[in-house]
Amino acid sequence: MKGDGFDAKGLIAEAYRIEGIGPGECRSIFLDWALSLPADVDQAAALRALLDRHGVEGHPMTAVLREAGQPIQGGRRGGWRGRRPPEH
Numbered sequence: 001m002k003g004d005g006f007d008a009k010g011l012i013a014e015a016y017r018i019e020g021i022g023p024g025e026c027r028s029i030f031l032d033w034a035l036s037l038p039a040d041v042d043q044a045a046a047l048r049a050l051l052d053r054h055g056v057e058g059h060p061m062t063a064v065l066r067e068a069g070q071p072i073q074g075g076r077r078g079g080w081r082g083r084r085p086p087e088h
Helices: 011-017 023-036 043-054 060-068 079-083
Strands: none
Touching: 011 023, 011 043, 011 060, 023 060, 043 060
């Protein structure tokens, strides 16, 4: 649904209408969507609403939206702590 607070440009809705779209294109569209999301909109709530509205099993955009909603595991530590050898 174009024009609502969760997908104002209709990017996510359009991704679901593109035949043969792949994961790379979905990630690119998602990035554009995320960067254009107003600061006062709760991203987690928006992701849940978009998955409820569009989440077709097996569609690459569904996988991207689900992945975006997952907490980041582990990761690299930046700065001097990232370069410091582990203490034993």
